[in-house]
Amino acid sequence: MSIDTDTELWVRRFHPAPEQPYRLVCLPHAGGTASAFFSFSQALSAHADVLAIQYPGRQDRRHEPALTVTQELVDGIHQALRPWADRPLVLFGHSMGAVLGFELARRMEAENEPPLGLIVSGRRAPHMPRPDSVHTKGDDALIAEIRQLAGTDPGVLADEEIVRMVLPAIRADFKAIETYRYQPDPGRDRALSCPLSVLTGESDPRVSLHEAMEWREHTSGNFTFRSFPGGHFYLTPQQDAVTRAIADDLAALGQERFDTAVG
Template sequence: MNSTDNSTDGSTALWLRRYHPATDRDVRLVCFPHAGGSASFYHPVSAKHSPVADVIALQYPGRQDRRREPCVTDIGTLADLITEKLLTQSEKPTVFFGHSMGAVLAFETAWRLEQKGTNAPRAIIASGRRAPATTRPETVHERDDDGIIAELKLLNGTDPGLLGDDEILRMALPAIRGDYRAIETYRCDPEDRAVRCPITVLTGDADPRTTLDEAAAWERHTEGAFRLEVFPGGHFFLATQPAAVNAQISRELEKIGKS
């Protein structure tokens, strides 16, 4: 493993985006986007926390400047690839933040890093996603384009301008479909998969895809402390309440900075 941040590696730079480079900070925040999301979703989060943390936003294949690359349609495979890239980074106290599909990826990546004994996060913030071992019969990835667009409108997390721009939307749909395939076919055994680090779960009280019980079930997946924070709003409550969500991130960064 390299002992310094591998910012000159072109392959690594495709995955790990630093919008406000601060590699000299003592703590790190790694952000995992939602299904169909991109690293740029976390640009405001990076701006907020880069004064105190080295903020990395992940860019999965198949979107934006990586749109010509095939999507990775299996959560385990994607977590393996992310783990490989994070192992190129210097080791420092780290918080993982993931929303929706990103919450599961943050969890799976943390578990892999813990198994390797290096670069594992000190804390996970899982936002807008039911616990890994909970299941629902979901087949959004099997719908036609109109069916996927209907799901995006239900969750209210896509820029209305994007939904109204047919050309841009058609470019984005393969990545959205691929991500939905990955998360909807994901399965996790709670007896086999728990991390040692604490988990904080953030959820909206009106999220159509996560009940409060399903959010609370994350507690089964950690051997450390567990905390559940409920916000007013739906699946993308973090977009309407950025200050409150950033306060949760600041709390965890401050905590690992003191440990």
């Protein structure tokens, strides 16, 4: 497989599993990095060839401007994944990554290259916007929001030099997700036809169980819902349970694909 430079910028493959029939594309949360999925990649390499997406403006891409519009992120990810689409893709996104996965799945279906399935985590359904504006506030308010969500090591936030380095990307991501507005497809009852699985934390301060369950309105395919103990970043302490759930989803998607092929 020939991978161009632009694709290498976006896609990380920590534990290559070329023998697996599917590729799982992992999309990070706001302020997140591809490396957040390193241990997930390791745990799931027995079930899929795992790819993690690296957004511009962080880690080895810190010298690039971070993108502030969700559709621009989707454009870049979509283009970068083309060389990897020789096998069925399953999309998995957490928080902001859930919205990016959803819009990416819509784009793929519109181009007659649908994903095998979409797994979303830690995000309310797209048609339920919340008037957030953290990205317009000062650094202290942004840091307070990050602390509330408990997704960043407190030691990192206490290091002023590191904070100065990461805040621009975090602010850009917050702007992208806070200004995102779902636009229905004219003439379609459901945005997607692929299977959709939802994972959420039972005590997530940003997503109620009802808001997470509302994702069922966005697919005409099979719908699965699971909740786990924990808050917005429940998937870190619940990693074993979450990776088992994703592995189960991959198995079910594979069976569904087989049944469709022989039906």
